[in-house]
Amino acid sequence: MSKDRPYSALVHRLKTAGLRPTRQRLALAKLLFESPGGDDRHITAEQLHAEALGESVRVSLATVYNSLHQFTEAGLLREVVVEPGRSYFDTNVSDHHHFYFEDSGELQDIPGEHVQMESLPAAPAGTRVARVDVIIRLSGD
Amino acid sequence: MSKDRPYSALVHRLKTAGLRPTRQRLALAKLLFESPGGDDRHITAEQLHAEALGESVRVSLATVYNSLHQFTEAGLLREVVVEPGRSYFDTNVSDHHHFYFEDSGELQDIPGEHVQMESLPAAPAGTRVARVDVIIRLSGD
DNA sequence: TCAACGAATTAGAATAGTTCTAATGTGTAG
């Protein structure tokens, strides 16, 4: 279909999401989605910024935040809040839940089938369920 | 049993928790646990501080934070994080989950029986489950 | 190809929630 460079799939992904494929967004998307384990990363804005700088991708922290939020709105990422002042962006947008290791601050996926709710209560009138977050908090032994 | 003033039950509650019943802790505990609906309040530190000042209880914000954390450690409160930079303290420490109204920022209890997990995955070796948080995020219509 | 324009990026300031510091005050055991 396309004879483009390695970025071609990402370019398409961003365009489809209504986002211009800028140098910064492409580089961040590459780090997010095409690293080893890219379909299950849990990363903070500061971590991604550091990672970019480490790869000599020049991008500001403000742009990292902007991009992460835009990717989230576009459904490419999912935001998971675990502590006040600590939120992760998750490259796995399928239906799943999380272990949170309180000691190390790490998040780990739990496949969706392993936690099932029976009888989710109905959303109150005038609202719809935007998301259901299940976080199993773990502490050391 | 006791012929003490209205604070007597609270004094006992704090002492049992290993906390000295100081003027500030008593006043905050009274606001938290003896308001109408005191077994189901979801309040932030700043809200509680404002409430205290409104009742002419002189207490610093630092003490409000200290007390909320101490109460939480003692099992009198439970902390619920809903957004980066927004955490609530919940006077309902029984097993239950929450609706979060994204528009208004309010939290509402869902009785424990109304959400049941089947087959919670086992905690990874070397860890124990400290808590399971279920937050159903609602957005307007 | 390129001008024009709206969109994106940026540095740095600003904000908000929370925690820290170190000086002062208070509850309680003896």
Next chain:
DNA sequence: CTACACATTAGAACTATTCTAATTCGTTGA
């Protein structure tokens, strides 16, 4: 009552995040 550990406090500090307004870039269509 005294002494001392514990608690409170004002304000500074800190951290994650958002904002601002100046600059740069991507796209489109002539």
